[in-house]
Amino acid sequence: MPTYHIWTLGCQMNVADSLKLASGLDRIGWSESPDEGSADLFVINTCSVRQHAEDRAYGRLHQLRQQRQRGEQFQIAVMGCMVGPKTDDLQRRFPWVDVWARPQEYDPILTAAGVARDASEGEFWTETYGRPSGPTAYVPVVHGCDKFCTYCIVPLRRGRERSRPAAEVLDEVRYLAAHGVREVTLLGQTVEAYGHDLDEGADLATLFEGIEAIDGIVRTRFLTSYPKDMTDRIIDAVADLPKVCEHFNIPVQSGDDAMLERMRRGYTVAEYEERVEYIRKQMPHASLATDIIVGCPGETDEEFANTVALLERIEFDVIHVAAYSPRPGTFAYRKQVDDVPREVKRERLHVIEELHARSSSAINRQALGRQVEVLVEREQDGRSTGRTRGGQLVHFAGTGLVGQLVDVAVDEVTAWSLHGRLAGDLTLAVI
Numbered sequence: 001m002p003t004y005h006i007w008t009l010g011c012q013m014n015v016a017d018s019l020k021l022a023s024g025l026d027r028i029g030w031s032e033s034p035d036e037g038s039a040d041l042f043v044i045n046t047c048s049v050r051q052h053a054e055d056r057a058y059g060r061l062h063q064l065r066q067q068r069q070r071g072e073q074f075q076i077a078v079m080g081c082m083v084g085p086k087t088d089d090l091q092r093r094f095p096w097v098d099v100w101a102r103p104q105e106y107d108p109i110l111t112a113a114g115v116a117r118d119a120s121e122g123e124f125w126t127e128t129y130g131r132p133s134g135p136t137a138y139v140p141v142v143h144g145c146d147k148f149c150t151y152c153i154v155p156l157r158r159g160r161e162r163s164r165p166a167a168e169v170l171d172e173v174r175y176l177a178a179h180g181v182r183e184v185t186l187l188g189q190t191v192e193a194y195g196h197d198l199d200e201g202a203d204l205a206t207l208f209e210g211i212e213a214i215d216g217i218v219r220t221r222f223l224t225s226y227p228k229d230m231t232d233r234i235i236d237a238v239a240d241l242p243k244v245c246e247h248f249n250i251p252v253q254s255g256d257d258a259m260l261e262r263m264r265r266g267y268t269v270a271e272y273e274e275r276v277e278y279i280r281k282q283m284p285h286a287s288l289a290t291d292i293i294v295g296c297p298g299e300t301d302e303e304f305a306n307t308v309a310l311l312e313r314i315e316f317d318v319i320h321v322a323a324y325s326p327r328p329g330t331f332a333y334r335k336q337v338d339d340v341p342r343e344v345k346r347e348r349l350h351v352i353e354e355l356h357a358r359s360s361s362a363i364n365r366q367a368l369g370r371q372v373e374v375l376v377e378r379e380q381d382g383r384s385t386g387r388t389r390g391g392q393l394v395h396f397a398g399t400g401l402v403g404q405l406v407d408v409a410v411d412e413v414t415a416w417s418l419h420g421r422l423a424g425d426l427t428l429a430v431i
């Protein structure tokens with residue numbers, strides 16, 4: 001039986017795409033290689049969002065070339081966001097790669113695996129759903145992005161917004177539930193844009209409602225939110241529907257209006273804060289995460305200070321921060337100057353990382369002495385790990401609980417996780 005190995009970089013969308021490819025390869029009789037060094041087909045699912053992500057793929061490609069030079073025989077496929085419409089340049093730089101495939105363009109890889117072309121007009125066997133890999137699963141609901149933020153490569157690589165029909169999404173969730181999945185995360189670059197391009201009048205709240213009725217699923221999550229697309233109806237649905245977790249990932253990117261304008265984000269700081277206020281009014285304990293880019297073209301000290309001030313005002317649970325990385329092909333690359341020195345970017349990154357550690361420590365400390373509900377995701381060496389509804393990572397002693405909802409009494413916290421014991425577990429309590 002031929003074997004494959006998929007190495008995935010980048011975001012949840014890539015993870016979902018890789019599981020779909022794995023599922024398709026399984027269907028045609030391939031199997032995942034237990035040892036990546038011995039696979040007949042090595043697939044790298046790439047990310048282009050920053051130079052660092054591309055460099056990791058390049059490093060791996062050079063290693064694979066060396067393996068080939070040592071006489072090992074296997075095929076190499078590169079898929080994902082590093083692959084644009086034209087591959088001439090990539091082919092010149094990496095002539096040892098056998099197959100290039102754009103994001104969600106599975107055909108070339110299936111062809112390399114010996115399958116005739118996919119006849120489903122690019123959707124790659126719509127009934128081939130992502131392979132479940134535990135009690136949680138990602139479900140892409142809207143592909144691509146229509147926003148064109150000036151710094152961002154994603155729309156150039158993933159194309160325009162395309163929503164999957166609601167019936168198909170719900171069918172996939174039912175399939176996942178039947179295979180042991182308890183929590184689904186609905187994915188889109190701007191997930192609240194779900195349905196805008198469909199005639200059926202469905203929106204993200206329609207999907208939430210549909211999932212409420214699916215037995216086996218106990219939690220629904222969604223990301224990434226885009227403030228302009230977050231309607232009251234969607235926020236109210238999160239507040240009202242028991243399975244939907246009160247956990248929002250809403251990238252703000254900057255806390256300064258002039259910078260937001262140069263990024264072409266399409267909202268002001270006040271508009272962003274208005275959405276956060278509405279969420280907190282409806283769900284005072286909602287957990288909030290955001291993304292920030294520091295050192296975008298022209299970012300002044302004052303603009304950066306406004307970002308810090310916004311982060312201090314809102315007190316996010318999680319802040320993902322990155323230094324600006326110019327991406328060839330984007331508006332920012334062509335028309336704006338990458339003029340913030342590397343050391344300044346690094347310093348700003350550091351300021352936000354410190355702020356994040358402080359704020360998430362403070363938030364996690366609030367859980368001390370309390371019980372939290374955890375969906376157990378995995379176990380190792382006698383310990384289990386899962387997440388709260390708000391997305392906090394929780395570790396506790398105990399096994400045999402993967403896929404279950406349990407209550408954990410928290411007795412220790414760090415900035416990044418909670419530690420505790422199963423509530424009501426007297427044996428553990430006396431240790």
Ligand code: SAH
Nearest residue numbers: 151152189224251291292293322323324325
């Ligand atoms: N759709 C989401 C996220 C897309 S990309 C949104 O609207 O925000 C994921 C994250 O990568 C972004 O939130 C941003 O913080 C970061 N990112 C995107 N392009 C970048 C670039 N050129 N340099 C540095 N970080 C970038």
Ligand code: SF4
Nearest residue numbers: 145147148149152154
């Ligand atoms: Fe990129 Fe902006 Fe689209 Fe997010 S909304 S994927 S940052 S273009």
Ligand code: F3S
Nearest residue numbers: 010011047048049081
């Ligand atoms: Fe995701 Fe990276 Fe593509 S963040 S959408 S894999 S560029």
